[in-house]
Amino acid sequence: MEMELLLQFCINGLMLGMMYALVAVGFTLFFGVLDVIVFSHGDTVMIGSFSGLSMYWWVNAYYPAMPAAGTAFLVVLAAVSVVVLLGMGVADAVIVPLRKAPALNTLLATMMLGTVLRESIRLFFPDGSNPHPFPGLLPDWSWRSSQLTLRFDNLALFCSGALIIALVHFIINRTRLGLAIRAVAQDEEAAKLMGVNFRLVVLATFAMGAGVAAFAGVMNGIYYNEITFGVGLLLGAIGFSAAVIGGLGNVFGAILGGFIFAFLQTIGAVAMPFAAAYKDVFAFGVVIALLAWRPTGLIAEPASKRV
Amino acid sequence: MDESLLFDNIHVAYDKADVLSGVSMEVRPRTITCLLGANGAGKSTLIRALFGLTPPRRGSIIFNETDITGLPTHRIVGMGIACIPEGRRIFPKMTVHENLLMGAYQERSQAKIRSTLDRVYTLFPRLAERRSQLAGTMSGGEQAMVSVGRGLMHEPRLIVIDEPSLGLSPALVNENFRIIRRICEEGVAVFLVEQNVRQTLAISSYGYVLSQGKVVASGTAESLKNDVQVQKAYFG
Ligand SMILES: Nc1ncnc2c1ncn2[C@@H]1O[C@H](COP(=O)(O)OP(=O)(O)OP(=O)(O)O)[C@@H](O)[C@H]1O
Ligand SMILES: [Mg+2]
Numbered sequence: 001m002e003m004e005l006l007l008q009f010c011i012n013g014l015m016l017g018m019m020y021a022l023v024a025v026g027f028t029l030f031f032g033v034l035d036v037i038v039f040s041h042g043d044t045v046m047i048g049s050f051s052g053l054s055m056y057w058w059v060n061a062y063y064p065a066m067p068a069a070g071t072a073f074l075v076v077l078a079a080v081s082v083v084v085l086l087g088m089g090v091a092d093a094v095i096v097p098l099r100k101a102p103a104l105n106t107l108l109a110t111m112m113l114g115t116v117l118r119e120s121i122r123l124f125f126p127d128g129s130n131p132h133p134f135p136g137l138l139p140d141w142s143w144r145s146s147q148l149t150l151r152f153d154n155l156a157l158f159c160s161g162a163l164i165i166a167l168v169h170f171i172i173n174r175t176r177l178g179l180a181i182r183a184v185a186q187d188e189e190a191a192k193l194m195g196v197n198f199r200l201v202v203l204a205t206f207a208m209g210a211g212v213a214a215f216a217g218v219m220n221g222i223y224y225n226e227i228t229f230g231v232g233l234l235l236g237a238i239g240f241s242a243a244v245i246g247g248l249g250n251v252f253g254a255i256l257g258g259f260i261f262a263f264l265q266t267i268g269a270v271a272m273p274f275a276a277a278y279k280d281v282f283a284f285g286v287v288i289a290l291l292a293w294r295p296t297g298l299i300a301e302p303a304s305k306r307v
Numbered sequence: 308m309d310e311s312l313l314f315d316n317i318h319v320a321y322d323k324a325d326v327l328s329g330v331s332m333e334v335r336p337r338t339i340t341c342l343l344g345a346n347g348a349g350k351s352t353l354i355r356a357l358f359g360l361t362p363p364r365r366g367s368i369i370f371n372e373t374d375i376t377g378l379p380t381h382r383i384v385g386m387g388i389a390c391i392p393e394g395r396r397i398f399p400k401m402t403v404h405e406n407l408l409m410g411a412y413q414e415r416s417q418a419k420i421r422s423t424l425d426r427v428y429t430l431f432p433r434l435a436e437r438r439s440q441l442a443g444t445m446s447g448g449e450q451a452m453v454s455v456g457r458g459l460m461h462e463p464r465l466i467v468i469d470e471p472s473l474g475l476s477p478a479l480v481n482e483n484f485r486i487i488r489r490i491c492e493e494g495v496a497v498f499l500v501e502q503n504v505r506q507t508l509a510i511s512s513y514g515y516v517l518s519q520g521k522v523v524a525s526g527t528a529e530s531l532k533n534d535v536q537v538q539k540a541y542f543g
Contacts, residue, residue, distance in 0.1 A: 176412075179401075179405060179408060179409065179412075180412065182398070182400070182401060182405075183398055183401070183409055183412075186398045186399060186400055187396055187398060189360055189392075189396070190392065190396035190397075190398065191398075191409070192358075192360070192379075192380035192381060192384075193358060193360075193380060193384065193390045193392055193396070194384070194409045194410060194412045194457070195380075195381045195384035195385060195412045195413040195461075196381055196409075196412055197379070197381045198379070198380070198381070199379075
């Protein structure tokens with residue numbers, strides 16, 4: 001195979017990897033802090049895509065003269081604010097009240113919540129059961145040679161994603177809020193005894209995980225130029241797998257897991273060009289094998305598995 | 308202003324089993340008050356009730372003339388009550404330094420945090436040497452220092468200490484008692500749960516004995532030294 005085609009695969013893989021990493025960060029944060037798997041997280045991403053799209057329509061209808069950068073900003077802002085509010089609502093209404101219940105109940109509740117989110121979009125969003133084209137938002141500058149296309153929007157999205165991850169890292173490791181988040185993750189009662197407002201920390205964590213997911217939602221729309229109400233199912237499964245590969249509760253691991261998953265998909269696509277649809281089957285298959293080999297994820301943390 | 312801590316007729320139950328039934332006691336400001344009792348008597352449960360971790364079924368807890376029963380834990384801590392909990396409960400994956408910062412979590416003034424840090428590091432030079440080591444990798448005795456130091460970082464009005472010398476060498480136990488006395492001399496009220504009856508009574512001014520969830524004896528430390536209930540609780 002030619003070098004340039006391979007490079008193209010790499011670029012696509014990096015884009016997907018960043019998207020998965022952003023989703024996986026949420027899974028791993030929620031698990032680290034509260035020991036819960038929030039199965040509706042993938043559908044939260046989807047809500048981000050649709051909130052962004054709604055904002056795009058609104059801007060187009062009322063301010064068609066808005067410059068592209070302004071539109072892009074408003075779309076991301078809409079996606080992030082809706083999803084952050086949704087995330088905090090879910091934390092306050094579902095996750096915290098179910099704290100003392102068996103973990104299985106929380107699992108079930110968040111799975112059902114995911115279904116509610118999906119079905120709400122399908123039923124109540126205009127023409128919600130059909131795929132919707134998602135705007136490019138960014139100028140379509142690109143650099144291309146015979147087989148390789150380096151798109152400006154991809155580069156911009158990738159860099160923004162990296163910035164967001166760096167920001168999350170900074171918040172967790174360098175701020176007072178981050179100190180409280182880590183304290184709650186390591187010993188909830190001890191954190192409370194130090195004067196940490198538990199509910200506030202949980203809300204902040206969910207806001208952060210959801211905000212990051214919302215950006216992944218917009219990224220997903222731009223990358224595929226299309227969104228559907230069901231997009232969160234696969235994204236959720238992939239994000240969750242990525243978080244598990246990296247060792248649940250470990251932010252760095254989740255990011256690594258995201259890129260590993262995208263890498264596996266890419267290998268699947270390259271190795272089986274005749275059956276591109278099997279790339280997910282291949283990737284999930286390898287994930288299962290990886291987990292059989294390292295049940296606690298690739299990044300071993302013997303003592304505890306938290307943030 | 309009366310900075311006493313009052314427990315009034317406290318009842319606590321885990322699930323169905325009653326652990327505390329009608330406990331009343333008082334912790335006076337600027338004194339060391341100790342709580343004695345056999346294993347399983349309900350001492351740690353009373354402390355959990357105080358901090359709202361296991362809220363009482365009945366009864367009320369008053370601090371500084373304010374009813375704090377059932378408040379969220381961080382509000383209770385915010386009133387100036389610090390806790391050195393049973394089992395140390397340090398944050399294992401934080402550095403020693405970060406653990407200490409957690410102790411001053413509610414303090415917003417950086418200058419104040421720095422001066423308290425200096426004080427704690429002077430008190431425990433070992434912690435200063437190891438400030439960037441992960442607390443979970445410290446030795447048991449060092450972890451006890453982290454826990455005590457973290458409690459002091461609050462600059463509390465009242466400090467509640469649950470078995471700080473469990474598992475420590477005699478030398479460190481003595482060191483611990485010396486520090487507790489010093490905390491009290493600085494004007495902080497101390498509510499102390501300890502197994503070293505003799506040493507505890509030696510530094511306390513007042514004490515209570517808990518047995519099966521009830522106060523079976525109370526009085527000045529002097530009077531408790533020869534109390535039969537104390538003998539019964541610890542020596543059977
Ligand atoms: N979470 C819990 N659920 C059920 N029972 C509990 C729980 N915590 C404590 N208990 C029970 O409550 C009783 C009092 O426990 P507590 O920890 O208060 O004792 P203690 O006086 O602190 O003992 P020790 O000196 O051993 O620390 C014990 O019988 C214990 O088994
Ligand atoms: Mg105890």
